[in-house]
Amino acid sequence: MLLSFGYSGRVYPVNPQESEIQGFKAYARVSDIPEPVDFATITVPAPAVPEVVEECLARGVKAAQILTAGFREVGEEGQKLEDRIAATAARGIRIIGPNCFGVYSPGGGLTILPGQDFPRESGPVAFISQSGGLAVRVPRRASGWGIRFSKAISYGNACDVNECDLLEYLYQDPETKIITGYIEGVRDGSRFFKLLQKVTRVKPVILWKGGLTQGGARAVHSHTGSLGGAEAVWEALFQQTGAIRANSLEELLDTTLAFLHLAPYRGRRVSVIGGGGAITVAAADACERTGLSVPQFSSQLQKKLATILPPVGASFRNPVDVASPFPPPLVLKAVLESVGADDSVDTIIIDELEFSGASAGMKNIAERFGTTLNEAAQVLIDIKRTLSKPLVMVLAVEATGADAIEFEGVRRSVGDYFLKEGIPVFLTLERAAKALSNFLSYHEHRESVSQRV
């Protein structure tokens, strides 16, 4: 893994049965390594781990990640082994794990489990995860949307380094601008609470808390031996600290995308611009259900839009229905300029307009409109550069079948184009609205706190 990921530091395999592993000289014990060691990855069976950690400490290793499972999550015997590791850690070596996937650090070239095909580029997003699986899944899914990571850390049972230590570290890490996490249980609730209050004044913290239902709590206990906690307590924590609550992997990533691309601002008034009646109805419903508002335009703005849009099939009042998913580029430009210049809205959501025939996934449309980006896409990019309001985009997966996979490829390329221009792209209006609402909640909280101080 280290080799294929391109780790450039020295590697010392330790194995009592081999003298050479993949071209590296192997050592029977940690104490045999002739040079100072910074970091160890421990994968021996659970009963042997405490002794190896002792050896690492004796050899002056500063930190280790223990990928092995079979500790407190399996019962009393495991708990005893874990207690021994924690006791060793307290004497001068920092431990990540056990029962984890460890660290993915693109800058340092470090990854063991199984991020071999993860990006080598760093980015502003950190992810801490009590789950190993999610420490794989989150960066993998996110990377497809252009989200890059400073560090992703799977910390498992957290016998030494825990969620608070990691938050503290990421708070100070200049590479990290957005902190995300999957948490099952917290050891020190009071420290966690105060820390979140401190961190969220500077960086957004987006947390997915698992195990808040009865069945979920039971699964949490089997997974990392944590206590799930009460829904009401956690909800209060989110409210009072300004940390953003995400209830699913999708919400975690969507919200991250909003923070990544939108400059800080406040204001829940949204204009939705779509190309169809039901789409704009659904958009308004979805926005208002997440706490955004879709205010009716002034009669002045309505009159202006009436001079731009066709008299039949369009709607001017907000949401704006431009009467077709394929509006003429100059019409789209004029609509965006008019709405963009108006004081009554804070954000513009472009809802499922077509920027390439093929993104609709329809053969006949692709034949008529082509599979490359159309002029409307360029209009949007140009407008975005001059507009004082954020643009948010919804590009739904219309082509759902295996036989329509090429259209989905085009849709993704269209999405990448907008993402590269700093426009966040979401898969459904509901998801866009939720991400935007989460983003705004953070900035509302942050401003209210700064006014109080």
Added chain:
Amino acid sequence: MLLSFGYSGRVYPVNPQESEIQGFKAYARVSDIPEPVDFATITVPAPAVPEVVEECLARGVKAAQILTAGFREVGEEGQKLEDRIAATAARGIRIIGPNCFGVYSPGGGLTILPGQDFPRESGPVAFISQSGGLAVRVPRRASGWGIRFSKAISYGNACDVNECDLLEYLYQDPETKIITGYIEGVRDGSRFFKLLQKVTRVKPVILWKGGLTQGGARAVHSHTGSLGGAEAVWEALFQQTGAIRANSLEELLDTTLAFLHLAPYRGRRVSVIGGGGAITVAAADACERTGLSVPQFSSQLQKKLATILPPVGASFRNPVDVASPFPPPLVLKAVLESVGADDSVDTIIIDELEFSGASAGMKNIAERFGTTLNEAAQVLIDIKRTLSKPLVMVLAVEATGADAIEFEGVRRSVGDYFLKEGIPVFLTLERAAKALSNFLSYHEHRESVSQRV
């Protein structure tokens, strides 16, 4: 459209300026057509529509669809035109529309707007839609998941044939087993209510009601001139009639998929079988949040599972964590047989196990496990045939990037494989749980009604 869709009946173009259109003799007026006409599609500008409808009536045409917009949805003038059409309809011709996309009827070979590339196969699902765009979008997306339609009818302003007439028709239509719809407003609330009570005793009705928020209601008014209605009234209607409420396009289609593949049953106790700690935690949370329960297994069943699964990294209590997304086929088989034979659960959800290396979207996994279906997939199909409990599957889109599109193609093929075997496949656990909960609500209501009668 008719030609490319393969309509086999006679076609009479009517156009005063042409004598021949695409090889068909054209007629200047409807009255010039020498043979009896069953059905007309009217696309002339709005002011000319009432006269054309009159001509159709005079010529003995039984029904017409009016695709033209510019009627009551644009104001008083439009309302007057629409009133004239309705008056003509009352004298003996049935009208669908105006301001609609009309009928998609694969059995009859009929489609005008723009279902040219829709399946010619019929199926058990009907869709009625006040929106033209959704009458395109719903069958298009659904067809990618193997859902086939008896009829999809976009009925727009409903100046004559309305949602009640269509419900009544589909109630009696032997081809239709599941009724779905997108509704903006209802003309006759009392008839609609009673009709739904009647229809849901025999066929499920899944409705997406648009315009229940302030902004949504405004958009509805611009779109089809309907009144949005109050949230509480509609919620009561759903509760009392047993119609299923869907709040988005995704929920409408997911719920349809559940009805399509699951035999009627009751019971909200679910077992989730997944391959990872956080995945099963999230699964339990999502299930219980939608009103399903994830009961703890009896100690007997737990002991049995403990003999099948590895002692470390797995969980036996429900949710079941089989310790890896790639469980050995015999392990998966034994787990499914044990859980399947137990009385404590009604449904088994298979959550994001891997049935092909490539469905994970990871190059290194695809290299190790291949891109074709693995043996675990066959285990599932075999088990499904003998199991007395329904199986539901979650196959998430892991490969989100444009560069990973080939993996998404494999994932879809894996999904198709299970769909063909009658196992509903969902994109996220949250969506699976909601669809299942909707499905169960219908059967709970239906049984409670039949007991009362």
